[in-house]
Amino acid sequence: MFKPNRERNRRNELIVKAIFGIFAFVSVLTTLGIVFTLIFETYEFFKEIPLIRFLTETRWTPLFPSAQFGIVVLLSGTFSTTLIALLVAVPLGLLSAICLSEYATPRARNLLKPALEVIAGVPSVVFGYFALLFVTPLLQSFIPGLQGFNTLSAGMVLGIAITPLVASLSEDAIFAVPSSMREGAYALGATKRETIVSVVLPAALSGIVASIVLAISRAVGETMIVAIAAGLTPNLTLNPLEPAQTMTSFIVQVSLGDTPTGSLAYKTIFAVGMTLFLLTLVLNIFSYWFVRRFQEKYE
Known part of the structure; x- marks a missing residue:
């Protein structure tokens, strides 16, 4: 049957x-x-192009007659925007995660977390024009000499764009810490702040670090925000008041269709893409290792 x-x-x-x-x-x-x-x-x-030229030259002008191929120029622009983005996203994201997990009521958490994650759905091109047309003029009123294209406004808006990633993943890690650990700290006389700083955050450290590393990968791979707000000028500088070009914005510049397919300038996008791929691969491997090494397991 x-x-x-x-x-x-x-x-x-x-x-x-x-x-x-x-x-x-x-x-x-x-x-x-x-x-x-x-x-x-x-x-x-x-x-x-020999690898030594790619690593040691200090100018990036593959589209010029006197071409030079110093990837360090694009790396400096990528590093600048990513660092500024992290200085914005990590405090905002982590404090938001602590607020949602430890202070907000269940009803407020159910309302605020989806509202925060809506930011992740905003198209990056919108963020780019927001940085160029609103944030940059606003900063120019406070910072004399700030150029129209600069890494400061691009990095700040990029930080806002990746804040939901840090906040959401960190909040999940903090929320997963067992309540018994909090209750044990309270029983020993710890205040709520001391419990969060000394018990909850160390217990959720692996998840928090993983969220930050993923945010770095997202910032490194961002295209439109940095292309619109930071400009397409390849400068070897870490000055946030000046324009710079990142690896992703260069790929956009070459991919517009003006560069002949198969030319040396066209092949540079693959060399830059491979550099970007290796960079994000190393970050993801580090994130995986850190989570496996320091992850706390509870019964």
């Missing part, structure tokens, strides 16, 4: 497993295709 049903269920399970396996295989093939494309095109670039 039940045998046909068991056979049908077993057949359905095999079909579902096959479908899931196909999707997983497609994902793996897509990743391998991206990696091999980057490797092949980057190899073609380094056949013409």
Whole structure:
């Protein structure tokens, strides 16, 4: 009586497993295709430009007749905007996470957390023009000599854009800390602030660090905010008042269609893309290692 049903269920399970396996295989093939494309095109670039030039030259002018290929110029712009973004996002995100998890009522938490995450859905091009047309003029009224394109406003707005990532993931990590640890601290006479600083945050450290590392990866890979607000001028500088070009904004500049396919200038986008890929890969590996190394497990 039940045998046909068991056979049908077993057949359905095999079909579902096959479908899931196909999707997983497609994902793996897509990743391998991206990696091999980057490797092949980057190899073609380094056949013409020695790696030592790529790492040691101090100018980035691949689209000029006197071309130079110093990736350190783009790295400096990427570092500047990412650092400013972190100085904005980490305090805002972490304090928001603490407020939502430790101070807000359940009703307020259910209202505020989705409202905070709405920021993550704002298109980056909107953030870019917000930085260029509102934040930069506002800063110019306080900072004399601030140029129209600058890394300060780009980094600040980029920090606002990645704040929901830090806040949401950190809040999940803090909320997951067992209530028994808080109650134990209260029983020993600790105040709420002391409990949060000395008990809750150390227990949620791995999740908080993972959220910050993911935010760094997001900031490093951001395109439109930095392309619009920081400009496309490749300057080797860490001065936030000056314009700069990041790795992603250079890729946008070359990908507009004015550069002939197969030319040396065209191949630079793959060398820059490989640098960006390796940078984010290292960050993700560090995040994975840190979480595995310091993750707290509770019964």
